[in-house]
Amino acid sequence: MKLLRYGPVGSEKPGILDDQGRIRDLSTIVPEIDGAALSPGGLARIAAADPADLPLVGGTPRLGSAIARPAKFLCVGLNYSDHARETGKEPPEEPILFMKSTSALCGPNDDVEIPRTSDRTDWEVELGIVIGSTAKYVPEDQALDHVAGYALVNDVSERRFQSERGGQWVKGKSHDTFGPVGPWMVTKDEIADVQDIDLWLDVDGTRRQTGNTRTMIFGAAFLVHYISQFMTLEPGDIIATGTPPGVGLGMKPPTFLKAGQVVTLGAAGLGEQRQVMVQA
Known part of the structure; x- marks a missing residue:
């Protein structure tokens, strides 16, 4: 579904x-x-x-975030080794976890705001895991039993806020509209292999990211298992699982988004998104 x-x-x-x-x-x-x-x-x-x-919905209505009011919007950093290296870091030995404010959630085709004073707003296409049943200390071989499905996520990031403003990454990850989710959540029965999903992202029609979830350092089952050792995962929680290489930070020279640019992204079986950058 x-x-x-x-x-x-x-x-x-x-x-x-x-x-x-x-x-x-x-x-x-x-x-x-x-x-x-x-x-x-x-x-x-x-x-x-x-x-x-069921009633047919006419026209082409706006789509909102595929998930409403998740208790937690979790993210995994540097979960593709080639992405870690393009940012100047070594692949992590354990998953890097951080939170994204739930107020960052928006629709898959909503405008994305570039924060005031921002000069390093960046893109990140990601697979999102959506939790379906409570998960606490779950074994890895049972972890996907707690998953409702999967959704496309753009983990929009402000790199200066993230790395140069002190504290944790959450500052650079949580601006309003920094969490487009959707266009829909696909139930897990429709995904043959969550570790074989193609991902892509374009900026103004130029391909910037191409990847596949098979190259994740920590797979979906391990992430659900691992995170459940530190906190209880609840139905509706979202886990953005990391991005493949090709982000603006990793370009030479680094290249970041400006108002008026258009970002499109997609994942096999999970649909596509389109966002216009606007100034906050």
């Missing part, structure tokens, strides 16, 4: 794509695409409904 949220900012409704790629309204089945809907019971209710019996 491909689950999504559609409608104006702050008034999104739950939806599902039918077999013709049309949006069907899910409001009579679940009130929102959130932790409750993404739990095993919630997904079972959605799966039991025939999309053909």
Whole structure:
């Protein structure tokens, strides 16, 4: 299933794509695409409904973040060895974890704001893991049992805020609109192998990132297992799993986003995003 949220900012409704790629309204089945809907019971209710019996949504409505109100928006840093090296760092021996503010969430095609005083806003195409059932101290071989599905994430980053303003990375990761998620969440049964998903990102039509999740240092199952040793993962939580090489920071010379530029990105089976950069 491909689950999504559609409608104006702050008034999104739950939806599902039918077999013709049309949006069907899910409001009579679940009130929102959130932790409750993404739990095993919630997904079972959605799966039991025939999309053909649900109201067809006309036109091309705005899509919101595929997940509403996650308790946690977690990220993994430097999870592709070639990306680590392009930023001048060695691949980590354990996953680098940081948080992204949930207020950074936005729709997959919403404008992305370049923060005031920013001169190093950067792009990062990533696979997002969406938790479906509570995970605490889970073994690696059971970790994916706790996953509801996967979504495309652009982990937009301000590199100066991230690395030169003191403290942790969260400062450079949490500006409003720095977390486009979607266009939809794909339930895990539709993904044959989460460690074989092609990723790509273009800036103004020029390819900047090309990668595949098979080259992740720490795979999806290990990440869910690992993170669950430090905190309880809850239904609806999002884990952005790291980006392949090709970010602006790694270019020679480093190149960053400016207002008016257009970023497009995608992942096999997970859809595509398009964002116009605007000044905050």
